[in-house]
Amino acid sequence: MSYPKTNDLQAFVAVARDQSFTKAAAKLGITPSALSHTLRALEEKLGVRLLTRTTRNVSTTDAGERLMRSIAPLFDQIATEVEALSELSDKPRGTIRVSCTDDQIELCLRPMLAQFINDYPDISLELYVDYGFTNIVEERFDAGIRMGEAISKDMIAVRIGPDWRLAVVGAPDYFNKNPIPRTPHDLTKHACVNIRHRPSGSIYAWEFEKEGQAFTVKVEGQLVFNSIMHVLNAAVDGIGLAYIPEELVAPYLADGRLVEVLAPWCPKFQGYHLYYPNRRQTSPAFTAFVEALKYKD
Numbered sequence: 001m002s003y004p005k006t007n008d009l010q011a012f013v014a015v016a017r018d019q020s021f022t023k024a025a026a027k028l029g030i031t032p033s034a035l036s037h038t039l040r041a042l043e044e045k046l047g048v049r050l051l052t053r054t055t056r057n058v059s060t061t062d063a064g065e066r067l068m069r070s071i072a073p074l075f076d077q078i079a080t081e082v083e084a085l086s087e088l089s090d091k092p093r094g095t096i097r098v099s100c101t102d103d104q105i106e107l108c109l110r111p112m113l114a115q116f117i118n119d120y121p122d123i124s125l126e127l128y129v130d131y132g133f134t135n136i137v138e139e140r141f142d143a144g145i146r147m148g149e150a151i152s153k154d155m156i157a158v159r160i161g162p163d164w165r166l167a168v169v170g171a172p173d174y175f176n177k178n179p180i181p182r183t184p185h186d187l188t189k190h191a192c193v194n195i196r197h198r199p200s201g202s203i204y205a206w207e208f209e210k211e212g213q214a215f216t217v218k219v220e221g222q223l224v225f226n227s228i229m230h231v232l233n234a235a236v237d238g239i240g241l242a243y244i245p246e247e248l249v250a251p252y253l254a255d256g257r258l259v260e261v262l263a264p265w266c267p268k269f270q271g272y273h274l275y276y277p278n279r280r281q282t283s284p285a286f287t288a289f290v291e292a293l294k295y296k297d
Contacts, residue, residue, distance in 0.1 A: 008042045011035060012050060013075055016068045017138075019058050076140075092284035093122035098274075099134045099144040100127055103228045103248050108145065108160050108272055108293065116292045123285045131226050132198035137277055142286060148270035157273040160293045165268045166207070167246045169258040171238040181241075184208045184217045184265050191240035192219035193231045206243050209267035271295065 014024035021032040021039075028035065043050050050064035060068055100109070105127055113125070128141070136144040151157045168187070170178075181187050187206065194203045203224060205216035221240045225231050228244065235242035236257055246266075252258040274293055282290075 004042055004045050008038055008045075009071055010075060011038050012042060012064075013068065013072050015039060015051065015058060016060050016064060017072070017140075021058060091122050092120055092288045094283055094285040095124040095126060096143070096286055096289050097126040097128065097141045099130045099136055099139070099141045101131055101145070101228065102129050103245055104145045104272055105129070106229070107245065107247055112292050116289070119292075120285070120288055123288065125289070129227070131195075132201075136275075143274050143276040145272050145274055148273045151273055151275045154278060155275040156278050157275045158290055158293070159271055159295045160274050161272040161295050162297075163268045163271045165246050165266050166243045167249050167253075167260045167266060168206075168241055168243055168262045169235055169249055169253070169260050170241040171236060171257065172259055173238040174235075174240065175259060180261055184215075184262055187217055187219045187241065187262075190219070192221040193234040193240045193242045194219065194221055194224045195228060195231055196224050196226055198226070204243075207267065208262075208265040210265055214267065 011024070011028060014028055015021060015035065018024045018027070021035050025032040025035045039051060048063045049061050050067060052059050052061055098109075109127065116123075117125075133146075134141070134144065136142075145160070148157060148159065168181075168184075178190060179186075181190060184206065192206075196203050203218075205218045207214065207216050209215070219241075223234055223239060225234070228248070231242045232244050232249065232252075234240065235244070236252060241261075249258060249260075253260055274290060276286075
């Protein structure tokens with residue numbers, strides 16, 4: 001039989017990974033209809049069905065899963081080797097994809113971005129805002145950012161920021177209309193702005209500590225976001241109380257737009273770390289990025 005084209009196999013891997021013709025087509029730079037046609041032609045050439053299509057999603061058949069397991073690592077290896085060729089260049093070059101949250105961008109990345117972009121004109125950074133604890137290996141990110149204690153042992157972790165704590169804050173106008181909470185348990189009587197990290201996850205329960213005893217308080221409110229920046233804006237607008245990283249909220253406390261309460265109850269968390277697989281073959285571009293981000297006391 002005639003062997004399928006490499007591009008057709010790459011197209012299959014893209015669809016199988018994303019389980020979506022629309023997402024895969026966007027990454028490949030073609031239309032979903034063209035991609036669907038390519039996959040049907042591939043199935044006809046191989047004489048076996050690779051994908052199960054429904055109106056809502058796409059999944060691999062047993063044959064498709066077998067093909068995926070065998071060829072996807074090969075394409076990944078090719079991409080790694082091509083990227084490694086940048087070592088032969090005088091200047092680091094390539095694209096670095098990082099999964100992170102918007103507050104991590106604001107606190108850890110934004111301060112170094114302008115200088116880094118200027119120093120390395122051949123490096124492109126793709127920063128993907130994601131609160132869903134994405135598996136960076138499965139989603140093919142070069143790295144992710146999390147708190148130190150949340151990183152699995154099979155990852156390399158590099159500290160990129162100091163230890164930090166959350167601050168309970170509200171606008172002066174809010175406190176003109178509502179009493180100041182004296183303990184975290186008083187928050188159950190207040191309007192609070194919540195965050196849900198992923199659609200299928202639970203709303204974050206606010207974490208506190210007193211005399212070495214840690215506990216959580218489940219607060220209520222009419223607003224739930226999946227971005228801490230919008231939580232911050234809602235607090236500034238006087239809609240309710242919010243639990244925000246202290247460094248992020250510092251300018252608002254300084255100019256009086258927000259007021260902090262319950263400070264003695266708010267514990268510190270281990271600083272943010274950049275993490276990546278320990279089997280990753282680091283390129284000069286990635287090494288430069290890590291060095292630029294490293295936290296210096």
